[in-house]
Amino acid sequence: MAGSIGSTLMATPRVLAFDVFGTVVDWRSGIARDSSRFLAEISRSDIDSATFADNWRKRYQPAMAEVRDSRRPFVILDVLHREMLEGVLSEYGINPRAIEPDLLVDWTRAWHRLEPWPDAVVGLTRLKMRYPIVTLSNGNIALMLDVARHGGLPWDAILGAEVTRAYKPAAEAYLGTAAILDVSPADLCLVAAHHSDLAAARASGLLTAFVNRPMEYGGAEAPDRDQRQEWEWRADGLTDLADQLGCH
Known part of the structure; x- marks a missing residue:
C-alpha cells in the first residue's frame, strides 16, 4: 500500500472520475500486440511493435494540442488516432495509402481492444459500492464503450472529451465534468496514473488520487515525472485505492 497524504484532513469525494489509458487499461501491451499482427500483414515484421506503439503514443499530446489551441475544430480521438497511425507509418517509410483501408480501420481500432490492468475490474467494482465512478478520458464515447465492454469495466457513466468538447489538460475538461455531474470541483476526485x-x-480545484503504473511505458520512466506532487491519495493499484477509501 502506497498510502495517502494527510488523509485525516481531507474531504471525502462525492464522485470518482478516472483517466483510462494507462490508469485503468494497459495501452502499450495492447497496441504492441495488435501492431505486431498488422505489421506482419504488410510484410514489415522487422519493425519492433513495442517501439511502434510508443511512437504512436508520442503523437497523442501534439495531436490534441491542435484542438486545444484552436488550430483546428474539435474532432474525436478516433479521428486523431487514425491520423497518428498514418503519421507513424510514414515515419517508417510506409505509405498509408498503399495499405487496404479496412486494415487501417481495424488497426486504429486496436485502441478499442485494450485489456484492463489485473486489479482494475475488482478495484472499480469495490469503489463503485461507495462512489459513483465515471470516465474522464480523452477517448470518445464509442471508444470508451468498446473498451468497457471488452474489459468488463463497470462505469456508472462515460464522460470525457466528447462530452465537454475539451481535451485534457484544458481546465474545461475537468470543470465541465464537474458541472455535468452537478458537483463542485472540490467534490470530484480525478484518479490517474499521470502527474501532468x-x-x-x-x-482546476479537483481532489487527486495517483495510481502507480510502473509498467505503463514498459518499465521506462514516465515522461511527466517532473510534475510529481504530494497528491491527496497515492495507491499501488485500484484495489489499494479502494482500501484507502474504505471500500471493502
Whole structure:
C-alpha cells in the first residue's frame, strides 16, 4: 500500500472520475500486440511493435494540442488516432495509402481492444459500492464503450472529451465534468496514473488520487515525472485505492 497524504484532513469525494489509458487499461501491451499482427500483414515484421506503439503514443499530446489551441475544430480521438497511425507509418517509410483501408480501420481500432490492468475490474467494482465512478478520458464515447465492454469495466457513466468538447489538460475538461455531474470541483476526485493530468485537475480545484503504473511505458520512466506532487491519495493499484477509501 502506497498510502495517502494527510488523509485525516481531507474531504471525502462525492464522485470518482478516472483517466483510462494507462490508469485503468494497459495501452502499450495492447497496441504492441495488435501492431505486431498488422505489421506482419504488410510484410514489415522487422519493425519492433513495442517501439511502434510508443511512437504512436508520442503523437497523442501534439495531436490534441491542435484542438486545444484552436488550430483546428474539435474532432474525436478516433479521428486523431487514425491520423497518428498514418503519421507513424510514414515515419517508417510506409505509405498509408498503399495499405487496404479496412486494415487501417481495424488497426486504429486496436485502441478499442485494450485489456484492463489485473486489479482494475475488482478495484472499480469495490469503489463503485461507495462512489459513483465515471470516465474522464480523452477517448470518445464509442471508444470508451468498446473498451468497457471488452474489459468488463463497470462505469456508472462515460464522460470525457466528447462530452465537454475539451481535451485534457484544458481546465474545461475537468470543470465541465464537474458541472455535468452537478458537483463542485472540490467534490470530484480525478484518479490517474499521470502527474501532468493530476496537476491540471488540481489547478482546476479537483481532489487527486495517483495510481502507480510502473509498467505503463514498459518499465521506462514516465515522461511527466517532473510534475510529481504530494497528491491527496497515492495507491499501488485500484484495489489499494479502494482500501484507502474504505471500500471493502
